[in-house]
Amino acid sequence: MANNLKWESQKLATWYFTVAAVLFGAQLLMGLIAATQFLYPAFLFELFDFSVARMVHINALVVWMLYAMIGSVYWLLPEETGIETVGVGIGKLLFWILTAAVTVVVLVYILVQVGPADQSTIWLIHEGREYIEAPRWADIGIVVVVLGFLGNVFLTAIKGERTGIMTVILADLIALAGLYLAGMGYTDNISMDQFWWWWVIHLWVEATWEVFVGSLAAYGLIRLIGASRQTVEMWLWIEVAMLFGSGILGLGHHYFWIGTPEYWWEIGALFSSLEPLPLVAMFVHVTYDWGRETGQGHEVSNSPALAWFFTNAFGNFLGAGIWGFFHTLPQVNIYTHGTQFTSAHGHLAFYGAYATILIGMFYIAVQGTNNIKQLKATFDSKMAIFLITLGVFGMTIALTVAGYGQVLVERAQMGATWEAFFISQDTLWFVQGLGWRLAMGVVTLVGFVYLIKDLLSTGKNPIHVR
Ligand code: HEM
Numbered sequence: 001m002a003n004n005l006k007w008e009s010q011k012l013a014t015w016y017f018t019v020a021a022v023l024f025g026a027q028l029l030m031g032l033i034a035a036t037q038f039l040y041p042a043f044l045f046e047l048f049d050f051s052v053a054r055m056v057h058i059n060a061l062v063v064w065m066l067y068a069m070i071g072s073v074y075w076l077l078p079e080e081t082g083i084e085t086v087g088v089g090i091g092k093l094l095f096w097i098l099t100a101a102v103t104v105v106v107l108v109y110i111l112v113q114v115g116p117a118d119q120s121t122i123w124l125i126h127e128g129r130e131y132i133e134a135p136r137w138a139d140i141g142i143v144v145v146v147l148g149f150l151g152n153v154f155l156t157a158i159k160g161e162r163t164g165i166m167t168v169i170l171a172d173l174i175a176l177a178g179l180y181l182a183g184m185g186y187t188d189n190i191s192m193d194q195f196w197w198w199w200v201i202h203l204w205v206e207a208t209w210e211v212f213v214g215s216l217a218a219y220g221l222i223r224l225i226g227a228s229r230q231t232v233e234m235w236l237w238i239e240v241a242m243l244f245g246s247g248i249l250g251l252g253h254h255y256f257w258i259g260t261p262e263y264w265w266e267i268g269a270l271f272s273s274l275e276p277l278p279l280v281a282m283f284v285h286v287t288y289d290w291g292r293e294t295g296q297g298h299e300v301s302n303s304p305a306l307a308w309f310f311t312n313a314f315g316n317f318l319g320a321g322i323w324g325f326f327h328t329l330p331q332v333n334i335y336t337h338g339t340q341f342t343s344a345h346g347h348l349a350f351y352g353a354y355a356t357i358l359i360g361m362f363y364i365a366v367q368g369t370n371n372i373k374q375l376k377a378t379f380d381s382k383m384a385i386f387l388i389t390l391g392v393f394g395m396t397i398a399l400t401v402a403g404y405g406q407v408l409v410e411r412a413q414m415g416a417t418w419e420a421f422f423i424s425q426d427t428l429w430f431v432q433g434l435g436w437r438l439a440m441g442v443v444t445l446v447g448f449v450y451l452i453k454d455l456l457s458t459g460k461n462p463i464h465v466r
Protein backbone atom coordinates (compact mmCIF):
# COMPACT_ATOMS: atom_id res chain seq x y z
CA MET A 1 0.00 0.00 0.00
CA ALA A 2 1.33 3.41 -0.87
CA ASN A 3 1.96 5.47 2.19
CA ASN A 4 1.61 9.21 1.91
CA LEU A 5 1.13 9.99 5.53
CA LYS A 6 2.87 13.03 6.91
CA TRP A 7 2.42 12.11 10.58
CA GLU A 8 4.04 9.10 12.20
CA SER A 9 1.06 9.04 14.55
CA GLN A 10 -1.25 8.33 11.63
CA LYS A 11 1.00 5.53 10.41
CA LEU A 12 0.76 3.98 13.84
CA ALA A 13 -3.02 4.43 13.64
CA THR A 14 -3.16 2.36 10.46
CA TRP A 15 -1.38 -0.49 12.25
CA TYR A 16 -4.03 -0.43 14.93
CA PHE A 17 -6.78 -0.34 12.30
CA THR A 18 -5.26 -3.30 10.47
CA VAL A 19 -5.22 -5.53 13.54
CA ALA A 20 -8.76 -4.35 14.36
CA ALA A 21 -10.00 -5.46 10.94
CA VAL A 22 -8.33 -8.86 11.30
CA LEU A 23 -9.90 -9.42 14.71
CA PHE A 24 -13.27 -8.30 13.35
CA GLY A 25 -13.01 -11.07 10.76
CA ALA A 26 -12.05 -13.59 13.45
CA GLN A 27 -15.02 -12.43 15.50
CA LEU A 28 -17.42 -13.15 12.65
CA LEU A 29 -16.00 -16.64 12.05
CA MET A 30 -16.35 -17.50 15.74
CA GLY A 31 -19.92 -16.17 15.70
CA LEU A 32 -20.73 -18.45 12.78
CA ILE A 33 -19.33 -21.47 14.61
CA ALA A 34 -21.36 -20.65 17.73
CA ALA A 35 -24.50 -20.03 15.67
CA THR A 36 -24.07 -23.38 13.92
CA GLN A 37 -23.71 -25.12 17.27
CA PHE A 38 -27.06 -23.70 18.40
CA LEU A 39 -28.68 -25.66 15.58
CA TYR A 40 -26.34 -28.68 15.40
CA PRO A 41 -25.00 -29.18 18.94
CA ALA A 42 -22.65 -31.97 17.79
CA PHE A 43 -20.72 -29.58 15.52
CA LEU A 44 -17.07 -29.54 16.74
CA PHE A 45 -18.23 -31.00 20.07
CA GLU A 46 -15.35 -31.41 22.55
CA LEU A 47 -12.99 -30.03 19.97
CA PHE A 48 -14.10 -26.46 19.91
CA ASP A 49 -17.10 -26.15 22.19
CA PHE A 50 -19.76 -23.47 22.10
CA SER A 51 -18.37 -21.90 25.28
CA VAL A 52 -15.01 -21.37 23.62
CA ALA A 53 -16.38 -20.10 20.30
CA ARG A 54 -18.64 -17.68 22.18
CA MET A 55 -15.81 -16.50 24.40
CA VAL A 56 -13.49 -15.80 21.50
CA HIS A 57 -16.37 -14.17 19.56
CA ILE A 58 -17.14 -11.55 22.19
CA ASN A 59 -13.58 -10.99 23.41
CA ALA A 60 -12.43 -10.43 19.85
CA LEU A 61 -15.30 -7.96 19.55
CA VAL A 62 -14.17 -5.90 22.52
CA VAL A 63 -10.50 -6.06 21.59
CA TRP A 64 -10.96 -5.05 17.95
CA MET A 65 -13.06 -2.11 19.04
CA LEU A 66 -10.45 -0.99 21.57
CA TYR A 67 -7.79 -1.32 18.89
CA ALA A 68 -9.85 0.75 16.49
CA MET A 69 -10.45 3.35 19.21
CA ILE A 70 -6.74 3.66 20.00
CA GLY A 71 -6.13 3.87 16.24
CA SER A 72 -8.72 6.63 15.97
CA VAL A 73 -7.04 8.65 18.71
CA TYR A 74 -3.60 8.30 17.09
CA TRP A 75 -5.22 9.30 13.80
CA LEU A 76 -6.94 12.47 14.92
CA LEU A 77 -4.36 13.57 17.49
CA PRO A 78 -1.94 15.36 15.11
CA GLU A 79 -4.85 16.90 13.18
CA GLU A 80 -6.50 18.28 16.30
CA THR A 81 -3.34 19.40 18.08
CA GLY A 82 -1.40 20.46 15.01
CA ILE A 83 1.75 18.61 16.12
CA GLU A 84 3.28 15.17 15.86
CA THR A 85 2.33 12.83 18.70
CA VAL A 86 4.81 13.03 21.56
CA GLY A 87 6.42 9.67 22.21
CA VAL A 88 5.17 8.10 18.99
CA GLY A 89 8.24 5.80 19.00
CA ILE A 90 7.19 4.40 22.37
CA GLY A 91 3.66 4.16 20.99
CA LYS A 92 4.94 1.89 18.21
CA LEU A 93 6.81 -0.30 20.66
CA LEU A 94 3.71 -0.59 22.84
CA PHE A 95 1.69 -1.58 19.78
CA TRP A 96 3.95 -4.59 19.22
CA ILE A 97 3.90 -5.58 22.87
CA LEU A 98 0.12 -5.37 22.99
CA THR A 99 -0.31 -7.28 19.76
CA ALA A 100 2.07 -10.03 20.87
CA ALA A 101 0.15 -10.33 24.15
CA VAL A 102 -3.22 -10.45 22.38
CA THR A 103 -1.91 -13.19 20.09
CA VAL A 104 -0.75 -15.30 23.03
CA VAL A 105 -4.04 -14.79 24.87
CA VAL A 106 -6.09 -15.82 21.85
CA LEU A 107 -3.92 -18.88 21.22
CA VAL A 108 -4.39 -19.94 24.84
CA TYR A 109 -8.18 -19.43 24.56
CA ILE A 110 -8.23 -21.61 21.46
CA LEU A 111 -5.65 -24.27 22.33
CA VAL A 112 -5.87 -24.60 26.10
CA GLN A 113 -9.48 -23.45 26.56
CA VAL A 114 -10.06 -24.43 30.21
CA GLY A 115 -7.98 -24.79 33.36
CA PRO A 116 -8.33 -26.41 36.79
CA ALA A 117 -10.44 -23.44 38.04
CA ASP A 118 -7.95 -22.27 40.65
CA GLN A 119 -5.65 -19.24 40.82
CA SER A 120 -3.47 -20.59 38.01
CA THR A 121 -6.45 -20.45 35.66
CA ILE A 122 -7.10 -16.81 36.49
CA TRP A 123 -3.47 -15.90 36.04
CA LEU A 124 -2.68 -17.90 32.93
CA ILE A 125 -5.78 -18.97 31.00
CA HIS A 126 -8.76 -16.69 31.53
CA GLU A 127 -10.76 -14.97 34.24
CA GLY A 128 -14.19 -16.10 33.11
CA ARG A 129 -15.60 -12.58 33.05
CA GLU A 130 -17.68 -12.25 29.90
CA TYR A 131 -16.20 -9.86 27.28
CA ILE A 132 -13.03 -9.14 29.30
CA GLU A 133 -11.71 -12.63 29.90
CA ALA A 134 -8.00 -11.81 29.55
CA PRO A 135 -5.93 -13.65 32.17
CA ARG A 136 -4.34 -11.60 34.93
CA TRP A 137 -0.84 -11.44 33.45
CA ALA A 138 -2.36 -9.87 30.34
CA ASP A 139 -4.49 -7.53 32.48
CA ILE A 140 -1.35 -6.13 34.03
CA GLY A 141 0.30 -5.83 30.63
CA ILE A 142 -2.75 -4.01 29.30
CA VAL A 143 -2.56 -1.52 32.16
CA VAL A 144 1.08 -0.78 31.36
CA VAL A 145 0.40 -0.35 27.63
CA VAL A 146 -2.60 1.86 28.27
CA LEU A 147 -0.65 4.06 30.67
CA GLY A 148 1.92 4.56 27.92
CA PHE A 149 -0.84 5.40 25.46
CA LEU A 150 -2.43 7.89 27.87
CA GLY A 151 0.97 9.44 28.49
CA ASN A 152 1.48 10.02 24.77
CA VAL A 153 -1.97 11.50 24.30
CA PHE A 154 -1.75 13.82 27.29
CA LEU A 155 1.76 15.07 26.56
CA THR A 156 0.72 15.79 22.97
CA ALA A 157 -2.44 17.61 23.98
CA ILE A 158 -0.59 19.73 26.55
CA LYS A 159 2.09 20.70 24.04
CA GLY A 160 -0.16 21.31 21.05
CA GLU A 161 -3.38 23.17 20.42
CA ARG A 162 -6.32 22.02 22.51
CA THR A 163 -9.72 21.84 20.84
CA GLY A 164 -13.02 21.07 22.55
CA ILE A 165 -13.00 17.63 20.93
CA MET A 166 -9.55 16.95 22.38
CA THR A 167 -10.60 18.07 25.85
CA VAL A 168 -13.55 15.68 25.84
CA ILE A 169 -11.38 12.82 24.60
CA LEU A 170 -8.76 13.46 27.29
CA ALA A 171 -11.27 13.35 30.13
CA ASP A 172 -13.09 10.40 28.63
CA LEU A 173 -9.96 8.31 28.14
CA ILE A 174 -9.05 8.61 31.82
CA ALA A 175 -12.49 7.32 32.82
CA LEU A 176 -12.47 4.61 30.14
CA ALA A 177 -9.05 3.29 31.13
CA GLY A 178 -9.67 3.65 34.86
CA LEU A 179 -12.85 1.57 34.69
CA TYR A 180 -10.88 -1.41 33.40
CA LEU A 181 -9.38 -1.69 36.88
CA ALA A 182 -12.83 -2.44 38.32
CA GLY A 183 -12.85 -5.73 36.40
CA MET A 184 -9.49 -6.94 37.68
CA GLY A 185 -10.13 -7.78 41.33
CA TYR A 186 -10.82 -11.21 42.67
CA THR A 187 -13.67 -12.33 44.90
CA ASP A 188 -15.41 -15.68 45.23
CA ASN A 189 -18.71 -13.88 45.85
CA ILE A 190 -20.52 -13.96 42.52
CA SER A 191 -22.80 -10.99 43.37
CA MET A 192 -19.83 -8.82 44.16
CA ASP A 193 -18.01 -10.04 41.09
CA GLN A 194 -20.96 -9.12 38.88
CA PHE A 195 -21.39 -5.81 40.67
CA TRP A 196 -17.91 -4.66 39.67
CA TRP A 197 -17.87 -6.41 36.30
CA TRP A 198 -20.84 -4.28 35.24
CA TRP A 199 -18.87 -1.18 36.12
CA VAL A 200 -16.60 -2.07 33.23
CA ILE A 201 -19.17 -3.37 30.77
CA HIS A 202 -22.04 -0.98 31.33
CA LEU A 203 -19.96 2.11 32.11
CA TRP A 204 -17.95 1.45 29.00
CA VAL A 205 -20.70 0.94 26.45
CA GLU A 206 -23.31 3.25 27.92
CA ALA A 207 -21.10 6.07 29.16
CA THR A 208 -17.42 6.31 28.21
CA TRP A 209 -17.54 4.59 24.80
CA GLU A 210 -20.61 6.62 23.86
CA VAL A 211 -18.83 9.85 24.73
CA PHE A 212 -15.89 8.67 22.65
CA VAL A 213 -18.23 8.06 19.72
CA GLY A 214 -19.70 11.53 20.20
CA SER A 215 -16.17 12.95 19.84
CA LEU A 216 -15.48 10.86 16.74
CA ALA A 217 -18.77 11.98 15.20
CA ALA A 218 -17.80 15.59 15.89
CA TYR A 219 -14.38 15.10 14.31
CA GLY A 220 -15.91 13.24 11.38
CA LEU A 221 -18.51 15.90 10.63
CA ILE A 222 -15.85 18.60 10.45
CA ARG A 223 -13.60 16.40 8.37
CA LEU A 224 -16.17 14.87 5.99
CA ILE A 225 -18.60 17.67 5.25
CA GLY A 226 -16.84 20.73 6.61
CA ALA A 227 -19.31 21.29 9.46
CA SER A 228 -18.64 24.31 11.64
CA ARG A 229 -16.48 23.41 14.61
CA GLN A 230 -18.38 25.79 16.86
CA THR A 231 -21.73 24.14 16.19
CA VAL A 232 -20.33 20.63 16.40
CA GLU A 233 -18.54 21.23 19.68
CA MET A 234 -21.59 22.88 21.23
CA TRP A 235 -23.58 19.74 20.45
CA LEU A 236 -20.79 17.58 21.78
CA TRP A 237 -20.88 19.22 25.21
CA ILE A 238 -24.67 18.81 25.40
CA GLU A 239 -24.39 15.15 24.40
CA VAL A 240 -21.63 14.49 26.91
CA ALA A 241 -23.71 15.97 29.72
CA MET A 242 -26.74 13.90 28.73
CA LEU A 243 -24.76 10.69 28.22
CA PHE A 244 -23.09 10.84 31.60
CA GLY A 245 -26.27 12.16 33.26
CA SER A 246 -28.29 9.10 32.28
CA GLY A 247 -25.63 6.47 31.66
CA ILE A 248 -23.86 6.48 35.02
CA LEU A 249 -26.85 5.65 37.22
CA GLY A 250 -28.43 3.69 34.36
CA LEU A 251 -26.00 1.04 35.61
CA GLY A 252 -28.85 0.07 37.93
CA HIS A 253 -30.61 -1.84 35.14
CA HIS A 254 -28.03 -4.61 35.61
CA TYR A 255 -28.61 -4.72 39.35
CA PHE A 256 -32.16 -6.07 39.24
CA TRP A 257 -31.37 -9.74 39.76
CA ILE A 258 -27.82 -10.19 41.01
CA GLY A 259 -28.41 -9.74 44.74
CA THR A 260 -27.85 -5.96 45.03
CA PRO A 261 -30.22 -3.86 47.24
CA GLU A 262 -33.71 -3.30 45.88
CA TYR A 263 -33.43 0.48 45.58
CA TRP A 264 -31.52 -0.21 42.38
CA TRP A 265 -34.86 -1.15 40.75
CA GLU A 266 -36.08 2.43 40.86
CA ILE A 267 -32.70 4.02 40.15
CA GLY A 268 -32.02 1.66 37.25
CA ALA A 269 -35.50 2.03 35.79
CA LEU A 270 -35.47 5.83 35.95
CA PHE A 271 -32.00 6.65 34.70
CA SER A 272 -31.68 3.92 32.10
CA SER A 273 -35.04 5.00 30.65
CA LEU A 274 -33.46 8.38 30.04
CA GLU A 275 -30.54 6.86 28.16
CA PRO A 276 -32.22 6.91 24.73
CA LEU A 277 -32.50 10.72 24.91
CA PRO A 278 -28.84 11.55 24.18
CA LEU A 279 -28.94 8.97 21.41
CA VAL A 280 -31.85 10.84 19.82
CA ALA A 281 -29.83 14.03 20.23
CA MET A 282 -26.83 12.48 18.50
CA PHE A 283 -29.00 11.27 15.62
CA VAL A 284 -30.65 14.67 15.19
CA HIS A 285 -27.29 16.40 15.37
CA VAL A 286 -25.62 14.31 12.66
CA THR A 287 -28.66 14.47 10.39
CA TYR A 288 -29.04 18.21 10.92
CA ASP A 289 -25.41 19.00 10.18
CA TRP A 290 -25.38 16.74 7.16
CA GLY A 291 -28.46 18.43 5.72
CA ARG A 292 -27.22 21.89 6.54
CA GLU A 293 -23.71 21.56 5.16
CA THR A 294 -24.55 19.68 1.99
CA GLY A 295 -27.47 22.09 1.48
CA GLN A 296 -24.90 24.89 1.40
CA GLY A 297 -22.99 23.15 -1.34
CA HIS A 298 -20.25 21.62 0.82
CA GLU A 299 -18.80 18.61 -0.91
CA VAL A 300 -18.58 15.29 0.85
CA SER A 301 -14.88 14.42 0.99
CA ASN A 302 -15.38 10.74 1.80
CA SER A 303 -18.74 9.25 0.90
CA PRO A 304 -18.30 5.74 2.34
CA ALA A 305 -17.10 7.18 5.65
CA LEU A 306 -20.07 9.54 5.79
CA ALA A 307 -22.44 6.65 5.02
CA TRP A 308 -20.94 4.69 7.93
CA PHE A 309 -21.12 7.71 10.25
CA PHE A 310 -24.78 8.20 9.38
CA THR A 311 -25.48 4.49 9.88
CA ASN A 312 -23.86 4.94 13.26
CA ALA A 313 -26.15 7.79 14.31
CA PHE A 314 -29.20 5.77 13.32
CA GLY A 315 -27.96 2.38 14.49
CA ASN A 316 -26.91 3.72 17.88
CA PHE A 317 -30.38 5.13 18.42
CA LEU A 318 -32.06 1.92 17.22
CA GLY A 319 -29.84 -0.75 18.78
CA ALA A 320 -28.99 0.91 22.07
CA GLY A 321 -31.91 3.33 22.42
CA ILE A 322 -34.92 1.39 21.15
CA TRP A 323 -33.82 -2.23 21.69
CA GLY A 324 -32.30 -1.19 25.03
CA PHE A 325 -35.38 0.64 26.22
CA PHE A 326 -37.57 -2.35 25.37
CA HIS A 327 -36.19 -4.43 28.24
CA THR A 328 -34.86 -1.84 30.65
CA LEU A 329 -37.84 -1.58 33.00
CA PRO A 330 -37.83 -4.28 35.70
CA GLN A 331 -41.46 -5.05 34.88
CA VAL A 332 -40.39 -6.11 31.39
CA ASN A 333 -36.96 -7.41 32.26
CA ILE A 334 -38.44 -10.01 34.60
CA TYR A 335 -39.62 -11.76 31.41
CA THR A 336 -36.84 -10.94 28.98
CA HIS A 337 -33.74 -11.20 31.20
CA GLY A 338 -31.08 -13.39 29.64
CA THR A 339 -33.19 -14.51 26.69
CA GLN A 340 -32.28 -14.21 23.02
CA PHE A 341 -33.88 -10.79 23.24
CA THR A 342 -30.82 -9.67 25.20
CA SER A 343 -28.62 -11.06 22.46
CA ALA A 344 -30.67 -9.24 19.81
CA HIS A 345 -30.08 -5.96 21.63
CA GLY A 346 -26.40 -6.79 22.21
CA HIS A 347 -25.80 -7.35 18.49
CA LEU A 348 -27.60 -4.29 17.17
CA ALA A 349 -26.20 -2.01 19.87
CA PHE A 350 -22.56 -3.01 19.49
CA TYR A 351 -22.90 -2.89 15.74
CA GLY A 352 -24.95 0.29 15.49
CA ALA A 353 -23.08 2.29 18.09
CA TYR A 354 -19.51 1.13 17.59
CA ALA A 355 -18.73 -1.12 14.63
CA THR A 356 -20.23 1.37 12.17
CA ILE A 357 -18.37 4.49 13.23
CA LEU A 358 -15.09 2.61 13.61
CA ILE A 359 -15.44 1.28 10.07
CA GLY A 360 -16.04 4.92 9.09
CA MET A 361 -12.65 5.68 10.67
CA PHE A 362 -11.07 2.88 8.60
CA TYR A 363 -12.30 4.73 5.51
CA ILE A 364 -10.89 8.04 6.71
CA ALA A 365 -7.56 6.29 7.21
CA VAL A 366 -7.43 4.70 3.75
CA GLN A 367 -8.25 8.08 2.28
CA GLY A 368 -5.33 9.69 4.07
CA THR A 369 -2.95 6.83 3.41
CA ASN A 370 -3.62 6.92 -0.32
CA ASN A 371 -3.69 10.71 -0.47
CA ILE A 372 -7.17 10.93 -1.99
CA LYS A 373 -8.95 14.27 -2.14
CA GLN A 374 -12.40 12.87 -2.63
CA LEU A 375 -13.12 9.26 -1.77
CA LYS A 376 -16.19 8.07 -3.64
CA ALA A 377 -18.55 5.21 -3.01
CA THR A 378 -17.69 2.13 -5.07
CA PHE A 379 -19.74 -0.94 -5.88
CA ASP A 380 -17.81 -2.83 -3.22
CA SER A 381 -18.23 -0.14 -0.58
CA LYS A 382 -21.98 -0.11 -1.20
CA MET A 383 -22.20 -3.89 -1.06
CA ALA A 384 -20.22 -3.85 2.17
CA ILE A 385 -22.40 -1.39 4.03
CA PHE A 386 -25.59 -2.88 2.63
CA LEU A 387 -24.79 -6.53 3.35
CA ILE A 388 -23.21 -6.03 6.76
CA THR A 389 -26.08 -3.84 7.91
CA LEU A 390 -28.70 -6.16 6.43
CA GLY A 391 -26.97 -9.14 8.02
CA VAL A 392 -26.73 -7.67 11.50
CA PHE A 393 -30.22 -6.20 11.38
CA GLY A 394 -31.55 -9.52 10.08
CA MET A 395 -29.83 -11.36 12.93
CA THR A 396 -31.38 -8.88 15.35
CA ILE A 397 -34.89 -9.48 14.04
CA ALA A 398 -34.38 -13.26 14.06
CA LEU A 399 -33.12 -13.16 17.65
CA THR A 400 -35.95 -10.86 18.70
CA VAL A 401 -38.47 -13.37 17.36
CA ALA A 402 -36.64 -16.27 19.05
CA GLY A 403 -36.47 -14.22 22.24
CA TYR A 404 -40.18 -13.55 22.25
CA GLY A 405 -40.85 -17.24 21.75
CA GLN A 406 -38.73 -17.84 24.83
CA VAL A 407 -40.47 -15.08 26.81
CA LEU A 408 -43.90 -16.48 26.05
CA VAL A 409 -43.25 -20.18 26.53
CA GLU A 410 -40.42 -20.32 29.01
CA ARG A 411 -41.27 -17.33 31.20
CA ALA A 412 -44.95 -16.41 30.86
CA GLN A 413 -46.55 -19.80 30.35
CA MET A 414 -44.22 -22.12 32.19
CA GLY A 415 -42.84 -19.93 34.97
CA ALA A 416 -39.13 -19.94 34.20
CA THR A 417 -38.38 -23.42 35.48
CA TRP A 418 -35.45 -25.53 34.34
CA GLU A 419 -37.82 -27.72 32.35
CA ALA A 420 -39.43 -24.65 30.79
CA PHE A 421 -36.06 -23.54 29.49
CA PHE A 422 -35.57 -26.75 27.54
CA ILE A 423 -39.13 -26.92 26.24
CA SER A 424 -38.93 -23.38 24.90
CA GLN A 425 -35.66 -24.22 23.11
CA ASP A 426 -37.54 -26.73 20.98
CA THR A 427 -40.40 -24.50 19.89
CA LEU A 428 -40.76 -23.69 16.23
CA TRP A 429 -40.30 -19.91 16.63
CA PHE A 430 -37.12 -20.41 18.57
CA VAL A 431 -35.53 -22.91 16.20
CA GLN A 432 -36.51 -20.98 13.09
CA GLY A 433 -35.24 -17.77 14.61
CA LEU A 434 -31.85 -19.34 15.15
CA GLY A 435 -31.87 -20.67 11.60
CA TRP A 436 -32.41 -17.17 10.27
CA ARG A 437 -29.70 -15.85 12.54
CA LEU A 438 -27.24 -18.26 10.96
CA ALA A 439 -28.31 -17.31 7.44
CA MET A 440 -28.04 -13.61 8.24
CA GLY A 441 -24.66 -14.24 9.83
CA VAL A 442 -23.44 -15.57 6.48
CA VAL A 443 -24.77 -12.42 4.81
CA THR A 444 -22.77 -10.37 7.32
CA LEU A 445 -19.61 -12.30 6.51
CA VAL A 446 -20.05 -11.78 2.77
CA GLY A 447 -20.44 -8.05 3.43
CA PHE A 448 -17.25 -8.14 5.45
CA VAL A 449 -15.36 -9.68 2.54
CA TYR A 450 -16.57 -6.80 0.32
CA LEU A 451 -15.44 -4.35 2.97
CA ILE A 452 -11.91 -5.69 3.13
CA LYS A 453 -11.70 -5.92 -0.65
CA ASP A 454 -12.82 -2.31 -0.95
CA LEU A 455 -10.44 -1.01 1.71
CA LEU A 456 -7.47 -2.82 0.19
CA SER A 457 -8.19 -1.69 -3.38
CA THR A 458 -8.72 2.01 -2.62
CA GLY A 459 -5.23 2.94 -3.67
CA LYS A 460 -5.69 1.48 -7.17
CA ASN A 461 -9.28 2.52 -7.83
CA PRO A 462 -9.45 5.26 -10.52
CA ILE A 463 -12.92 6.35 -9.37
CA HIS A 464 -11.49 8.50 -6.55
CA VAL A 465 -10.44 12.12 -7.07
CA ARG A 466 -6.79 12.62 -6.21
C1 HEM B 1 -24.17 1.19 22.64
C2 HEM B 1 -24.73 0.99 23.77
C3 HEM B 1 -25.09 -0.36 24.27
C4 HEM B 1 -24.48 -1.57 24.06
C5 HEM B 1 -23.25 -1.87 23.22
C6 HEM B 1 -25.24 -2.55 24.81
C7 HEM B 1 -24.94 -3.90 24.85
C8 HEM B 1 -25.52 -4.80 25.71
C9 HEM B 1 -25.13 -6.19 25.83
C10 HEM B 1 -24.06 -6.89 25.02
C11 HEM B 1 -25.90 -6.74 26.80
C12 HEM B 1 -25.82 -8.18 27.28
C13 HEM B 1 -24.86 -8.26 28.41
C14 HEM B 1 -24.68 -9.65 28.93
O1 HEM B 1 -23.91 -10.40 28.34
O2 HEM B 1 -25.33 -9.99 29.92
C15 HEM B 1 -26.79 -5.70 27.28
C16 HEM B 1 -27.71 -5.85 28.28
C17 HEM B 1 -28.68 -4.91 28.58
N1 HEM B 1 -28.83 -3.66 28.00
FE1 HEM B 1 -27.59 -2.81 26.71
N2 HEM B 1 -26.28 -1.93 25.43
C18 HEM B 1 -26.24 -0.60 25.13
C19 HEM B 1 -27.12 0.37 25.54
C20 HEM B 1 -28.26 0.14 26.26
C21 HEM B 1 -29.26 1.12 26.58
C22 HEM B 1 -29.23 2.58 26.15
C23 HEM B 1 -30.21 0.49 27.35
C24 HEM B 1 -31.48 1.02 27.92
C25 HEM B 1 -32.14 2.05 27.52
C26 HEM B 1 -29.77 -0.88 27.53
C27 HEM B 1 -30.42 -1.83 28.27
C28 HEM B 1 -29.92 -3.08 28.56
C29 HEM B 1 -30.49 -3.97 29.56
C30 HEM B 1 -31.72 -3.71 30.41
C31 HEM B 1 -29.71 -5.12 29.57
C32 HEM B 1 -29.89 -6.37 30.44
C33 HEM B 1 -30.60 -7.43 29.66
C34 HEM B 1 -30.94 -8.63 30.50
O3 HEM B 1 -31.44 -8.46 31.62
O4 HEM B 1 -30.75 -9.77 30.04
N3 HEM B 1 -28.60 -1.06 26.85
N4 HEM B 1 -26.54 -4.52 26.59
Ligand code: HEM
Pocket residue numbers: 027028029030031032033034035036038054057058061340342343344346347350351355392437438440441442444445
Ligand atom coordinates in the same frame (compact mmCIF):
# COMPACT_ATOMS: atom_id res chain seq x y z
C1 HEM C 1 -21.39 -13.61 11.39
C2 HEM C 1 -22.14 -12.87 12.16
C3 HEM C 1 -22.42 -13.24 13.61
C4 HEM C 1 -22.89 -14.39 14.13
C5 HEM C 1 -23.30 -15.65 13.39
C6 HEM C 1 -22.97 -14.21 15.57
C7 HEM C 1 -23.39 -15.20 16.47
C8 HEM C 1 -23.38 -15.09 17.83
C9 HEM C 1 -23.71 -16.14 18.76
C10 HEM C 1 -24.14 -17.54 18.40
C11 HEM C 1 -23.59 -15.64 20.02
C12 HEM C 1 -23.86 -16.36 21.34
C13 HEM C 1 -25.26 -16.01 21.77
C14 HEM C 1 -25.74 -16.69 23.01
O1 HEM C 1 -24.95 -17.01 23.89
O2 HEM C 1 -26.95 -16.90 23.11
C15 HEM C 1 -23.19 -14.27 19.88
C16 HEM C 1 -23.01 -13.40 20.93
C17 HEM C 1 -22.71 -12.07 20.78
N1 HEM C 1 -22.37 -11.43 19.60
FE1 HEM C 1 -22.44 -12.20 17.76
N2 HEM C 1 -22.56 -12.96 15.88
C18 HEM C 1 -22.21 -12.33 14.71
C19 HEM C 1 -21.75 -11.04 14.57
C20 HEM C 1 -21.69 -10.13 15.59
C21 HEM C 1 -21.42 -8.73 15.43
C22 HEM C 1 -21.18 -8.03 14.09
C23 HEM C 1 -21.48 -8.19 16.68
C24 HEM C 1 -21.29 -6.76 17.09
C25 HEM C 1 -20.69 -5.86 16.43
C26 HEM C 1 -21.74 -9.26 17.63
C27 HEM C 1 -21.87 -9.10 18.99
C28 HEM C 1 -22.19 -10.10 19.88
C29 HEM C 1 -22.41 -9.88 21.30
C30 HEM C 1 -22.32 -8.54 22.01
C31 HEM C 1 -22.73 -11.12 21.86
C32 HEM C 1 -23.09 -11.41 23.31
C33 HEM C 1 -24.59 -11.22 23.40
C34 HEM C 1 -25.21 -11.53 24.73
O3 HEM C 1 -24.66 -12.28 25.52
O4 HEM C 1 -26.31 -11.05 24.97
N3 HEM C 1 -21.85 -10.42 16.93
N4 HEM C 1 -23.06 -13.94 18.54
Ligand SMILES: [Fe+2]
Pocket residue numbers: 202206250251253254
Ligand atom coordinates in the same frame (compact mmCIF):
# COMPACT_ATOMS: atom_id res chain seq x y z
FE1 LIG D 1 -26.38 -1.27 30.62
